[in-house]
Amino acid sequence: MKYAIDRYETGSEKEVRADIFYGKYIPQKHARFFCPECGEPVFWRSRGGSQPDKFSHYSKTELSPECDKRVDGNLKLNLYERVGLPVYLTVWADSQFCLNIGFPALNEQLLLKAHRQQIKVCVAGAGDQKTITVDAGNFLEDSVTLVPVNFVPKTGENYVVTIFPKEKALEIQKNWSDYADGFSCGGAIFAYGETEGKKIRRGDTVSPDRQYYVIARCFVPPQEILWKKLGTISLSKEVYQVYLITICVSIENINRYRYVENYLQKEFGVWLLQTSPELIPLWPPVTEQGAMIPVLGRSKMFCAVSSGNDVPNVYRYDGTEVSSMAVGKGESGSYTVSFSVDLREMILSVDRKYVGREVSFQAKEIVRPRFQYDYSIEEENGNLIEWKDLTREVLAAPFSLNANARMDLYIGCRDMTFRHVTVREQRLSVPGQYNSQEIFFVAEDGIFFHVEAENVDKTEYLQTVLTVDGIRACHGGAWVPVPYWVEYVLLECKRTEMKR
Numbered sequence: 098m099k100y101a102i103d104r105y106e107t108g109s110e111k112e113v114r115a116d117i118f119y120g121k122y123i124p125q126k127h128a129r130f131f132c133p134e135c136g137e138p139v140f141w142r143s144r145g146g147s148q149p150d151k152f153s154h155y156s157k158t159e160l161s162p163e164c165d166k167r168v169d170g171n172l173k174l175n176l177y178e179r180v181g182l183p184v185y186l187t188v189w190a191d192s193q194f195c196l197n198i199g200f201p202a203l204n205e206q207l208l209l210k211a212h213r214q215q216i217k218v219c220v221a222g223a224g225d226q227k228t229i230t231v232d233a234g235n236f237l238e239d240s241v242t243l244v245p246v247n248f249v250p251k252t253g254e255n256y257v258v259t260i261f262p263k264e265k266a267l268e269i270q271k272n273w274s275d276y277a278d279g280f281s282c283g284g285a286i287f288a289y290g291e292t293e294g295k296k297i298r299r300g301d302t303v304s305p306d307r308q309y310y311v312i313a314r315c316f317v318p319p320q321e322i323l324w325k326k327l328g329t330i331s332l333s334k335e336v337y338q339v340y341l342i343t344i345c346v347s348i349e350n351i352n353r354y355r356y357v358e359n360y361l362q363k364e365f366g367v368w369l370l371q372t373s374p375e376l377i378p379l380w381p382p383v384t385e386q387g388a389m390i391p392v393l394g395r396s397k398m399f400c401a402v403s404s405g406n407d408v409p410n411v412y413r414y415d416g417t418e419v420s421s422m423a424v425g426k427g428e429s430g431s432y433t434v435s436f437s438v439d440l441r442e443m444i445l446s447v448d449r450k451y452v453g454r455e456v457s458f459q460a461k462e463i464v465r466p467r468f469q470y471d472y473s474i475e476e477e478n479g480n481l482i483e484w485k486d487l488t489r490e491v492l493a494a495p496f497s498l499n500a501n502a503r504m505d506l507y508i509g510c511r512d513m514t515f516r517h518v519t520v521r522e523q524r525l526s527v528p529g530q531y532n533s534q535e536i537f538f539v540a541e542d543g544i545f546f547h548v549e550a551e552n553v554d555k556t557e558y559l560q561t562v563l564t565v566d567g568i569r570a571c572h573g574g575a576w577v578p579v580p581y582w583v584e585y586v587l588l589e590c591k592r593t594e595m596k597r
């Protein structure tokens with residue numbers, strides 16, 4: 098096969114083409130290349146002459162010939178046929194957890210047809226199964242349907258998804274898949290969201306300083322993994338624990354980093370990447386809803402690309418086709434992509450093609466909450482600060498925050514770093530930090546307030562244009578993380594005369 102994942106140094110990876118190594122010395126060549134599809138180690142070889150350079154699986158198994166074919170795209174498979182259906186953990190108010198298989202939307206006609214043909218879908222694993230009729234009563238036509246399951250396949254195996262009667266299933270099969278990712282020996286790890294988290298597929302990556310859910314029967318992590326027990330979930334008649342974890346290890350301590358990486362690899366089948374590859378929506382404000390990011394109206398979307406690669410790759414999926422998107426580079430060195438969003442789903446992934454970290458953008462009405470947020474800053478001496486009087490001195494000193502709802506704060510400093518503060522109590526002490534100059538309030542549905550202390554010319558422009566007015570007016574959106582490189586995007590918006 099032509100491509101492999103190259104783990105060229107601890108904590109980093111990129112997808113590479115075989116021919117770039119021709120005639121070069123490859124350090125650690127037996128430990129760094131992995132199959133982009135199945136995640137198994139592969140090796141580079143060149144026979145010279147007319148024989149092209151390529152990567153191959155070490156030992157041929159029943160799976161690997163098919164795997165070789167898949168990687169080079171000879172088989173016409175859509176994204177979900179390759180990576181399986183997504184698996185979600187949903188969280189109810191009182192720490193009730195539920196495991197779900199996510200079925201991508203089928204359109205109205207397809208659902209009607211399925212109903213007429215009495216098509217059913219069955220999810221099976223380890224002797225358990227669940228069968229449901231495919232119709233508009235059970236499946237959504239405009240977004241992912243989560244089908245709860247109370248069982249898990251045997252360790253290392255996948256959920257088997259069967260659509261029947263088989264001769265009529267083809268069209269639906271092209272939108273779904275015949276499997277969903279199962280658990281590893283240590284259990285499963287999920288991205289963190291207040292109400293749900295998507296399973297990190299085996300072969301995908303996690304990163305330090307982020308929160309994740311873990312489902313495990315027995316969880317004894319290294320000391321660098323901080324954890325809190327949230328509750329239990331019953332799967333295949335066994336009790337599993339649900340944890341909230343944060344991985345706190347830095348590449349600067351290479352031995353511990355490798356130790357934690359090994360642990361995560363062995364127990365959960367995931368890799369530890371220093372920088373989490375992701376798209377960060379910059380404009381317009383959007384809301385993340387599980388697998389999908391609905392965008393207000395039809396518009397052009399601007400995203401920053403976060404990647405550990407020197408040059409990030411952004412892939413776009415269209416049926417069975419995958420293409421690379423043009424990635425722009427801002428003057429500040431940050432990478433961005435822009436694309437149009439309409440009623441059709443736009444599915445994108447950063448750096449890896451077939452790993453299950455895709456996000457989808459789609460134009461959709463965003464329902465805005467009526468809830469009135471109330472929050473204020475109080476200095477240590479008890480002075481309540483009016484927002485218009487907020488200065489950098491106040492923000493840099495320790496203060497208390499009074500709030501009437503759960504929210505997250507991001508306090509931005511001049512060196513472009515952001516301090517994250519989780520607000521879960523009515524009153525919270527925030528320690529001081531030199532150089533603080535702005536503060537974002539982010540609630541579940543996105544940014545609802547941003548204030549910049551003691552403006553200077555440059556940032557005043559950003560504040561008025563991008564944040565306070567713009568975002569408050571449509572505060573259905575997710576947090577817009579790094580305002581400085583936004584400037585580039587704003588210029589771009591201006592140039593293309595984008596509607597604000």
Ligand SMILES: [Zn+2]
Pocket residue numbers: 132133134135136137154161164165
């Ligand atoms: Zn493979």
